[in-house]
Amino acid sequence: MLTEFSAVYGFEFDDFQRESCAHIEAGAGVLVAAPTGAGKTIAGEFAVFMAVQTGRKAFYTTPIKALSNQKYNDLVLRYGIDKIGLLTGDTSINSDAPIVVMTTEVLRNMIYANSPTLVGLGYVVMDEVHYLADRFRGSVWEEVIIGLAESVVLVALSATVSNAEEFGEWLAEVRGRIEIVVSERRPVPLFQHVLVGRRLHDLFDDVAPTAVLDGSKVRGDVNPALLRVAKEESRGVRDDARRPRGRSGRGKRAHGHGSGSYGGAAHSDHRERSRYRPPSRADVIETLDRADLLPAIVFIFSRVGCDAAVGQVLGSGIRLTNASERAEISAIAEKHVAGLSAADREALDYDSFLEALLRGIASHHAGMLPAFKECVEECFVNNLIKVVFATETLALGINMPARSVVLEKLVKFNGEIHADITPGEYTQLTGRAGRRGIDTEGHAVVLWQPGMDPRAVAGLASKRTYPLKSSFAPTYNMAVNLVGAVGRERARSLLEQSFAQFQSDKSVVGLARGMARNTDQAARFWKQAECDRGDFEAYARLRAAISETETEAAKSRKADKRAEALDVLLKLDAGDIIHVPTGKSQGWAVVIDPGIRSANTEPHPLVMGEDRQTRRLTLTDFPTPARVVGKMRIPKKFHVKDAHARRSLFAAFTSRLADIDRNPERWRPGAVDEELAARIAELRHELQHHPCHRCPDREAHARAAEKALRLERENRQIETRMQKRTNTIALEFDKICQVLESMGYLAARAGSPDHDLRVTDAGRMLSRIYAELDLVAAECIRRGVFDGLTAPQLAAVLSTLIYEARRSEFGAKPPRMPDATTEQALKEVRAIHREVSLVERDFRIERGPDPDVGFARAAHAWTAGRPLAEILPESGLTAGDFVRWVRQVLDFADQIGKAAADTELSLTCREIRRGMLRGVVAFAAES
Template structure:
């Protein structure tokens, strides 16, 4: 059957061909095709510009857009969903409208900008990122999503004539740090704008599409599970590559879940797992030491490396992951290069490249090396020899010339661009990358290798999810180049092939909103649409939509429980009286007693912590419980910081020096006396311990040791009285004298338990309803208490309004220009003059403390500090403001913002002051790429503070902010 007959629907599928497809069609089909062309002329024209046949989902998406609808396209990585976004741009240019193409990261923006420039010309395409502005008033503009959000809040005139917004990688709205921006844009765009959302395959695409339709009008959902290049799954054991599944691997028309349903895990891999387990068991039974397993056994017997020890070594080496050089050779022999090897560590990626360099692997020929040199020269020609030396460009280039590179967020942008261009031109064969490469950047490979299936998620080392596995392996298979893609997992000790099969066969990647109101969002919304309208908009967020949908299940549970309660109470019916009433009295008494016990425990815990923190060396206390229960004298309070529990060191009545924890203090302690601790007292000095113990014993003889001085009090008197009153009512109730009372009570207790469950469910559902708006209200209260929002004149308030209307004050307008996680702290600092009067380098240092966040892997020879006394004084002021804002947030039940971080202050100061790159990098633990990224963040923040300073009528500060931007945007930062 010809391509033209595969169209489906009302007409044969139109394709770009050199001959006339109409000649192959019958009269009815030609008429249907004619009607389709009449209805979708722009889709037909766009398809004719491409040399390949559109997939059904691509054509359908274009048709929906031409029909005037929004569209959500969810498809696997590499399936070609960007066709829908490019068609929106095509339709905008054909109809005289503007199109904005938004991306989550600058690298993807740059890539898409270059693609569109190639198609439409330099004069028709613009680029807006945090530090780049090119042709911003062009009819087609590529930008990061934050830029569009800021334009919406600022009511920028650039939005005039906007007809289409493409949101590439829209599933990024699940990102807990930046995801809220996507929802702000979706909610804030004018109704006239058509939204084209491009997403990876998510399991709740229907839910997301339904929400988009609610807030944007009709948004059609187009989902494709079909990979354009079929994906085969493998496991590399030692140097041998095994298929993961037995039998046939997936084709382009099947997905991994269907393969898993019809094919078992490869028996060879199951056998490897069993063999490995047996080897481990055998090793565990072998004696250790000189007569057991060890180097001496290798030469036992004939003097050569043989026998049982040799076999054991071969078995163990079979299970060990191969060296990086051997891994690449195995992939090369299997014709699986080029490959992307995912390593969930920046340092791990760089170390892997060095290992490959040391292994002697060379994957390029002379022509490829010459082409690589040209690309490197083009991307680094603007860097000085000193900068290139500081960046160790020689090692980077040597690796590229061997056909190997790393790719991660810590790299210099120019180096990353070299890697991306070389890889897409098939000049380098192996890239060791972190998972950030899987986000949108167009770098597909023939195969993807996962060295481990565990990664650090910011808190712990956790197994990667099926969604992450799908996202990473989606890079395998180059459309139009490869007939198949390959995912390879390296065998690690303890690997379960069935678990790998589970990852490969599950497509569970639900999209969960990370949206939450912020101070900046609040003043911008109140300033543009008013508080009432702002609440309404926030209630339309995807976060609220998902929360409300979750209430549906709760409602069903409540109704089911209600019916069961009726049945139970019917069984508990008593001839003497209303047993339901009696059961509720008993239940209330039990609840009050339990609550009182919990309250006492919680209060005692808090009091205990406070009492231990307040201890001083020399205090004599009674340790309430634990192995060291009894009298003791405090040697050291063990208070190390506000975030750590105290661990006091004491001398016990048994003359032991012990370090205690809060587990030893379930109740508060109160000193009953004191002894003097010598200034030079050392706990390990036996004579000093004896002297202190003698003084302790002597002091104990003079102290009043009555228990009421140090034992906790009794139950709250009011609660005790209420319980006594309820007990009197219970005894007086007619059901109390029923001979079947306890039998009835068993049914009643079950009913009361379900009633309590219903009360909790109902309260939880009420909390979930309007949760976003309620959070917004609390944020508004903080802003009102600090003077960033103020009530409108009472006469202008609408009757029946759920919340009073507010207006944005002058400080609030300054806050509206600050887009920072600590936006309110920054606004307060601006308001109080913390940033004023500083030199540019000192200002850069102070601003960096509000921007920078240390990585857990940062290693420093000394603790970070501010560069001089003046910047330290301003930093101390910032800390004070941070504490004040934190107290206000606590009072209004808002999660406190992150701490300030002075880890980049000296680097920011020195770079702004003109210090050379090599010298600055030598004094910081940061990679060159991270250094450039944080400098650009400081520059962007300085620009924000400068704009806010203009609104705050502080022209001197605005000039200094400009100086910060100008002086820091040099060398590798400007390149």
């Protein structure tokens, strides 16, 4: 089949592509890790081809809607519209088709609901599977991987990660046979540069590791010219620091033109330093254009910075397109905004956006209107736009390669501080450079910044490390869905198999699977032990209980002895003469120092024995308690290292021993605890009167039962070992279940001896709510907080449970609710949030975020029908953020409506959909 599949492509497959497809054809799952643009989606498309050829279903999952749309269109062109479906949060096209493209969340929800659509599913492709590291949505990928039926062949496609073997090992643990195919070979070699002023320098003296076609680890030496630049710049800084400031050596710096006696020199230094300042953005573009390095993506870690950069370049008068290209751009732009009214276009400043496009310049970031972003993407892919100023989000997802990638800075704000980018981030960003089939090489350009160390840049470029770390964490919604689907114990076992647990302690995943195997084998042995005279399992457990109780009694005696031995040691004083029962120090000894450091530590008495040696003793030297049989004086200034002092003490000790009876009464072993003795007698009586006790085949049954009991004991030992390890995921799940049980979302299953849980009606409602504050939202429904609100009011209140303001959105005035009714509802929401937080505190669970009012007035206004031109300036949001948050409120309202099925509240949620799904929001959903 591989030959037939490859024939439709116009190029020869790479080795890793052929290897991946061969594994899939052989029926194995596969993890394919390869650089951006290497063509790893070939493996995913072959899985789709195999499904078509074998009459099975295939699901192709992606992390974002834009990728789903892109892949849907690709597959429709290949297989026809009848065979391909699309399912995203707001789009459903031909959902019963044999091949369905969907976002990963959709598949997760299908698994929890045990959807009939899963019947006949043979292949699941998880594109961009490294998204499971995403802090907010990463858990979904692991839920799908763990929850899919074992018969489904998994094809996981990942960017190059440094721990692909670890990830593949986990996949094999939870999915069975998974082959790992890793390719570090870039299809287009990548060369590294540093732009100093307006001069482009190679970063490496000879070759760069990323420019080696075979992917071998080649070390490149830093270009000596860059090292000289760094040295010259640092010398200038040192000289400037030594120069007096003004007349007194302090104050303002002299800048020439009569500003002091050092004016001429300062002016010269200023010119020298300016050589190393970053060039203007217009200069960067002109330099790249002269070097034939356009089109380029310039990464700026700020949305505002991206838009400002476009404005600066426009102001310079640069034009990078010809008349033919401008005509194409105009047609593409008109196609993408055709559904927008003239008023909306004006509110969105469409004319400025189009003017930049026509000059071959654009920005690309999450704050843009989706239609504008899609327009930029289409123009860029068609080589019509020459420069895109983008945030790092462009490095993930959409296929927009360029000839070169420019990094203005190697520092970005990570949400808390400005931190250096990591080698993994550098790899992701520069991976966009070099278009397969168009460019023979790609180029990464870093702008020189004052104080830059070229060796550090070379380190970033050389270390192609991108470790994949799980962000998996159980949630309330996940808990009720899993308990409802498979029961508490099975759910707990599934969570112990997560990649997060695997990374925390790899062996826990294997141990959990071992426990499952032991449980199955034990059930078979219990079947073999069945007896026609009675319940042989109960009889076998009686025998085991007697043995365990007798062992417990023996341990109890030993524990009593240890406790008494410790008590005696704690009471020792200097000069006490004792008998040491065992060890190298066995015999008589005199205590020099009791060795008691604190009440919480075990004493280590220093003694002198009959052999004149001094040594420290521990509790292990006293399996039976020591007995003090005499006492003697220890000199106050006795020093162990003083030979004369030791001889004197030993003489006194020997003399004192002569006066002591050396046959003290041995410590009599303690008797069996009366309660344990009574319990043993009771068990023996019950055993002798059990009907299976007189079975002629008793011992044959007992052998099978003992095998089952041995497996159960092994499971208990495994469980103990697992508990001693981190086991954080299962423990967190336990705490979440305790919260849910205390609040009535889970309840003990009637007649279940092992405290199994069932999902209550409230829990089933919660299972339909997927949000960070899911439990707070469910409590609001139960207590009627949302009842009686109009659609705009409900939209405003719901927004407080999902909205999270960006730092740049904080204004001088605190945001407010739109009216008194919503203000009162918010008070009730906050009260419930506090109550839930107190319960979470009791069970040591991290509380969720506080309700955020920042989007409430905008949500209310949009649902009420106010125009975009009025709302956008008031909201302080970009058009893209506004549309995204409206869509999230809309999606949340749909969840609330389903959770509160067949109520007035569900009808109000439908009104929210009718009110919100208009204008730019409806247009974004269709595009």
